[in-house]
Amino acid sequence: xxxxxxxxxxxxxxxxxxxxxxxxxxxxxxTLYWYQQILGQGPKLLIQFQNNGVVDDSQLPKDRFSxxxxxxxxxxxxxxxxxxxxxxxxxxxxxPRAGESSGANVLTFxxxxxxxxx
Amino acid sequence: GESxxxxxxxLSVQEGDNSIINCAYSNSASDYFIWYKQESxxxxxxxxxxxxxxxKRQGQRxxxxxxxxxxxxxxxxxxxxxxxxxxxxxxxxxxxxxxxWGLGTSLAVNP
Numbered sequence: 001x002x003x004x005x006x007x008x009x010x011x012x013x014x015x016x017x018x019x020x021x022x023x024x025x026x027x028x029x030x031t032l033y034w035y036q037q038i039l040g041q042g043p044k045l046l047i048q049f050q051n052n053g054v055v056d057d058s059q060l061p062k063d064r065f066s067x068x069x070x071x072x073x074x075x076x077x078x079x080x081x082x083x084x085x086x087x088x089x090x091x092x093x094x095x096p097r098a099g100e101s102s103g104a105n106v107l108t109f110x111x112x113x114x115x116x117x118x
Numbered sequence: 119g120e121s122x123x124x125x126x127x128x129l130s131v132q133e134g135d136n137s138i139i140n141c142a143y144s145n146s147a148s149d150y151f152i153w154y155k156q157e158s159x160x161x162x163x164x165x166x167x168x169x170x171x172x173x174k175r176q177g178q179r180x181x182x183x184x185x186x187x188x189x190x191x192x193x194x195x196x197x198x199x200x201x202x203x204x205x206x207x208x209x210x211x212x213x214x215x216x217x218x219w220g221l222g223t224s225l226a227v228n229p
Contacts, residue, residue, distance in 0.1 A: 004161070040222075041221060042221055042222055043162065043207075043219055045217070048216065056216055091161050105167065106164050107162075107164070107217075108164070109161030109162050111159070111160055112160075112161050
């Protein structure tokens, strides 16, 4: 099966500019996640969608970050305006369904979008 | 070779040796644990998982051990190969709550 697709792979912007990342999850996966991974650290969950509804966005800096999954399939993550500390890899992941069974807990990740803010 | 939790984030082993990567978790209510491997420039890749009602689970060349008494998780890789070089993350989960990720251990395999 096709994996999780993300674009762009790399993006360099100046601070205060805006950027958008796109993710297409594995077909049929109901749950989609956006993670931020700063170099040398583990992934930090920004937002989790179940179909087109938000399950958890408690760590999303809502004054500058926004995400949507309008049709319950692909998703976009936007940063506006960007700050230097937003330099990171933005990982998208999907899973069949958030729930109790082990299979649904296994996230499949895309390759990530590396953002550099100058 | 063996690492000791998050205090030794880099583990270096000889090709062919067994590797042991350790992880200490904090939430005694966690009932699900998972290991991911992340190669440079790629997203994390699922290796193996285990539920809290088990002590051990084996996969292909990998074994996960869970000690709930001391809240410790380990990943054993048999006959380590150069392709095993990566950062390894453990993560824990309680019920339907989100995954909590560790900081990761970098494994370097020397030929």
